[in-house]
Amino acid sequence: MIEVKGLTKTFRRKSGENLVAVDNLSFQVNKGEIVSLLGVNGAGKTTTMRMLSTVLRPTSGTATLEGCDIRTQPGEVRRRLGFLSGDTGLYPRLKAREVITYFGRLYDVPDATIARRITELAEFLDMGEFLDRKVDFLSTGMKQKVSIARSIIHDPPVMIFDEPTAGLDILTAANIVGFIRKCREEGKCVVFSTHIMREAERIADRIVVIHRGRLLAEGTLEALRDDTGMTDLDDIFIEFVNRMKDEGEKVVGDEY
Amino acid sequence: MSIRKIGIIYRKELLDLLRDRRTVITSIVLPILLYPLIMIGFSSMLMRQESKLAAxxxxxxxxxxxxxxxxxxxxxxxxxxxxxxxxxxxxxxxxxxxxxxxxxxxxxxxxxxxxxxxxxxxxxxxxxxxxxxxxxxxxxxxxxxxxxxxxxxxxxxxxxxxxxxxxxxxRLPPEDVEAGILEAVLLQRHTVATQKAMLGFLIGRLLPYFLILLTISSGAVISSDLVAGEKERGTLETLLVSAASRNEIVLGKFFTVITFSLISVLMNIFSMFFSIRHMASQISSQQGVPFTLDQVPLLSFGLVLLTMIPLVMFFAGLLLSISAYSRNMREANTYLSPLMIVAMMMSLLTMLPGMQMNLGFAFVPILNIAMLFKEIMLNPAALNPLWVIITIGSTLLLDVLVLALTVKLFNSESVLFRVEEEKSLKFWGRHRRNIFSTGLAFAFFFGVLLLLFYLGGRWQATNLARGLVQTQFFIILLPAYLLMRIAKVNIKQELRFRLPSPSGVVSVMLMVVPAYILSVGMMQLIDLVWPMPPEYIDMIQRAVRMDSLSLWGVLLVLAVAPGFCEEFFLRGYIYRAFRKYGPWPAIVISGALFGALHLDLFRLLPATLMGIYFGYLLWRTGSIWAPILAHILHNATAVLLDRFVVGSPLGNALIHDDGFAWWVYPASAVLLAGLLISFRRLNPPPDNQTDILEEV
Incomplete structure (x- = not known):
């Protein structure tokens, strides 16, 4: 379970201005639930994900993953977390099996378990034939599969996907979507960010709409539809953005 | 931190690097080929040259x-x-x-x-x-x-x-005298001087140069791949979200660089040893000169290898920090080249004839190890154990410092996720107000330094007193003032022209004399380690006296003008520009630049310490008047002491020919420490609000 409480991140630019990338964000993700973090580019999605994965430290506020605080127990948080993003981040000179084993060991998974899980995952993801090839020689789809295996090798209770389908072809993206659903079936707590409305619509149990670092709306697709009286998520999103402008609140930061 | 995890990272990095052809070529293949080629080239060229000359x-x-x-x-x-x-x-x-x-x-x-x-x-x-x-x-x-x-x-x-x-x-018919009468001794000289000199040259002078150059270049290739390369390939974030801690990652990578550099050093030393041995045996077979391996001491090679370890660690930490700071490998390589040039110059210095190890060199990083190599190879008997201890000890200390720096960089998100910001030289344009950027501050400082070197020196050569005042006003004060005026900066507020607390003023005044005495002590310490030439001391003394001016004139030229102008520039503009990194970085950087501003190697360290002290006064009192006052009084003390105390009964008790009586120093140190403690209590840092670290 993920609980985000008043999470805020302020960057200070060299020019001296402050940029509030994430502004007092709170939401919750339960076990066996998929929550989509929806927003345009630069809305603060990646910054939120990076804070949840303890790569960035929040300026204020905090979040807990499975009861572990991202500020005070970053090591414990990372141990319970699988992280996958659009750019695969694999070592090109290593073989697929070596990459997965490397990360498994970093998570203190025993070697025997790693080997067994690799066999299981290879079957599920259909990657038996390229498991012993160097990453450099793999296609994007193959790399993405290796990345998936890498992110779940330690069987974490929480999965974070940062724009996982960005730049992927339909088939590979479908693989990812299948994988995200499988994570839910296994009772994991899943949060994924996207700027593609359709994707959020298709996969998410609940949607968290953010814009300029702020929470615009939160709820199931039905609830959002009821709230706005619109059916298409694109329209719903634009409606919320307009509401925020109507409130006349000053938005800190600049265009991106 | 778990050693097992460090081991996992270390083993993975080794595997990864061994699969990279570039790394293998630079650290293993190159040394194996390089030395035989150098030897063959060298000896054949030398021989050709000699026969050409003879004929x-x-x-x-x-x-x-x-x-x-x-x-x-x-x-x-x-x-x-x-x-x-x-x-x-x-x-x-x-x-x-x-x-x-x-x-x-x-x-x-x-x-x-x-x-x-x-x-x-x-x-x-x-x-x-x-x-x-x-x-x-x-x-x-x-x-x-x-x-x-x-x-x-x-x-x-x-x-x-x-x-x-x-x-x-x-003249002497042979029947009269035997040849032996005139020539009792027939001397036949046989010399292997050229070959021996060549050998000495190669192992004594070229060895430090080659070793240092090859270590740093092989280390550079690896370290730029290890962090900047990971950033470039997008793998760094994956690694950071894994269960490995930052310290484990840094150490795993640190040991990887050390291992590869040491492999490279080992390959270099072995290859050099065998090619020298091969050449030696060739020379003896060609010329019938007995040439044994006694001249190529195996033990010395072993010792060189041992002393290499701290240096390799130093380079590894330094290179990793640079790599961590860089956004991509291209940028890393750009930053690495000045470091390589400095290391190269340091090791080149050892090639100068007559360069010998001494106490002063033992404190200079890189150069000390290079000199140590030379001594080990050419003259191990004359090696002073103290120098060896200082060399190794100071390098180990630096190792710890750079490793700490690397860990700190790895824990700084603004460094790991550094992104390109819009940069333009037209700082008057959109970012009109931001003349306090790091880049501009450095560029501005070096501009001032150049002016000082070319223009200031010329002014002072024509007329010392007038030149000094001109330098202070036109080079140090005016450009910084104009810069801020043009950018419409509220100078009074940004540079903290506000009155210090009365207790602050009193403390500053009380601390002047002990601080001055300690700075004199510092100069004497420097003199002990790097002896100053007598002409230099004479020049300094003449500068303080300035006999042609009245006392008030001297005080104006040597105390008031520098006190105000230098503090305005350094504790004003420069300090303000680096304030965003926190108070201590601003204090240390403005202090070090103050040291550099003196354009004098002997005074670099004492002036830097004084600068840090002035910066501390500024931070604690929140007023630039405090360091200005302290600076003016400090310089005035030097003038007044020279005029009135030296030669007087009091002076004779306190001052001996080259400094104060020994007991004055510890007394001043205790006094200053006590004053600083009470100063610290009375003057808490005024505003923590501006201490936000720069992010993005």
Whole structure:
């Protein structure tokens, strides 16, 4: 379970201005639930994900993953977390099996378990034939599969996907979507960010709409539809953005 | 932190790097090939050069003033040399040689390398003509700066000595004397000097250079791949979200760089050792000179390897920090090149003739290890253990510092996720207000430094007092002031021109004298380690006195002007520019730049410490008037002490010829420490609000 409480991140630019990338964000993700973090580019999605994965430290506020605080127990948080993003981040000179084993060991998974899980995952993801090839020689789809295996090798209770389908072809993206659903079936707590409305619509149990670092709306697709009286998520999103402008609140930061 | 995790990372990085062809080539293949090639190239070139010289034609100008049977014998023996081209006197009526000196025109022709030697057989003095056996003082002139000419000198000498022998035997019929009477000892010299010198040159001078260069270049290739490369490939974030902690990642990578650099060093040393041995055996077989391996000491190579370890660690930490700071490998390589140039210069210094290890060098990083190599190779017996301890100890200390820096960089998200910001030289444009950027502050400082060097020096050379004041106002104060005015900065507020608390002022005034005394002590300490030349001390003393001015004039030139202007620039503009990194970085950087501003290596360290002290006063009082006051009073103390106390009864008790009595220093240190503690209590740092670290 993920609980985000008043999470805020302020960057200070060299020019001296402050940029509030994430502004007092709170939401919750339960076990066996998929929550989509929806927003345009630069809305603060990646910054939120990076804070949840303890790569960035929040300026204020905090979040807990499975009861572990991202500020005070970053090591414990990372141990319970699988992280996958659009750019695969694999070592090109290593073989697929070596990459997965490397990360498994970093998570203190025993070697025997790693080997067994690799066999299981290879079957599920259909990657038996390229498991012993160097990453450099793999296609994007193959790399993405290796990345998936890498992110779940330690069987974490929480999965974070940062724009996982960005730049992927339909088939590979479908693989990812299948994988995200499988994570839910296994009772994991899943949060994924996207700027593609359709994707959020298709996969998410609940949607968290953010814009300029702020929470615009939160709820199931039905609830959002009821709230706005619109059916298409694109329209719903634009409606919320307009509401925020109507409130006349000053938005800190600049265009991106 | 778990050692197992460090091991996992370390093993993975080794595997990863070994699969990279570039790494393997630079750290393993290159050294194996390089040394044999250098040796072959070196020895063949040297031999060719030598044989070319020996066979070269030499023009010998002969001035035969004596012009008799004896001198003809000498002349004929010279003419008999196949490579000599004898040029007789051009105008017999005018001798180009007077009283032991050659005419200018002839000297010039030697200089121009037209003639390789000039041989003068002077006429015999009238009184010596009476004897039966005249003695000729033959003069041989040659140009020792020219190799062919000095070889000509040697050959002429040899020919003339042989001719002398035949002249002697002509004068003494063989039945009268046995040759043994005249020549009791026959000396035959055999020299292997060129080969030996070459060997000494190679292992003593080239070794430190090559080792340091190759270590740093192989380390650079690896470390830029290890962090900047991971950023570039997008793998760094994956690694950071894994269960490995930042410290484990840094250490795993640190040991990887060390391992590869050491492999590279080992390959270098072995390859060098074997190629030298091979060359030595070749020389002995070619020339029949016994050449044993005693001249290539295995133990020294081992010792060099040991001393290499701290240096390799230093480079590893430094290179990793640079790599962590860089956004991509291209950027990393750009930042690495100045470091490589500095390391190269340091090791090149050891090649200068007459460079020998001393206490001062032992404190200079990189150079100390390079000098140590040279000493180990050429003269291990003369090695002072203290120097070795200082060299190794100071390098180990630096190792710890750079490792801490790397860990700190790895924990700084603004460094790991550094993104390109819009940069433009038109800082008047959109970011009009931001003249306090790091880049501009450095550029501005170096501009001032250049002006000081070129313009300030010239002004002070024409008129010291006026030049100093001009320097302070026009180079140090005015540009910074104008910069801020043009950018419409509220100088009063940004530079903290506000009144300090009364307690702050009192503390500053009380601390002046002990702080001054300690700075003198610091100079003496420096003098102990890097002895200052007497001319330098003399120059400093003359600068303080300035006899042509009244006391008030001296105080204005040496205390008030520098106190105000330098503090305005450094504790004002520079401090403000670095304030965003927190108070201590701003204090240390403005202090170090203050040290550099003196353009004087001897005063670099003491001035830096003083600068840090002034910066601390600024931070704690929140007012620039505090460091200005402290600076003015500090300089005034120097002037007043020199004018009034030196030579007085009080002065005689306190001041000995080159500094204060020894007990004055610890007393001042205790006093200053006490004052600083109470100052610290009375002046809490005013505003923590501005201490936000720069992010993005």
């Amino acid at each position: 070269g034609r030499m023009r010998i100008y002969l001035v035969d003033e004596a012009n008799n049977a004896d001198s003809h014998l000498l002349r004929d023996s010279l003419a008999a040399m196949p490579n000599f081209e004898l040029h007789p006197l051009e105008r017999p009526d005018r001798l180009p040689y007077h009283d032991g000196r050659l005419d200018l025109s002839l000297r010039q022709r030697l200089d121009e390398e037209f003639y390789q030697a000039v041989v003068v057989i002077p006429a015999l003095p009238a009184d010596s003509l009476e004897g039966r056996y005249p003695r000729y003082t033959v003069q041989v002139f040659y140009n020792s700066a020219d190799e062919l000419s000095s070889m000509a000198g040697d050959q002429v000498e040899e020919v003339l000595l042989n001719a002398e022998a035949s002249l002697v035997s002509k």
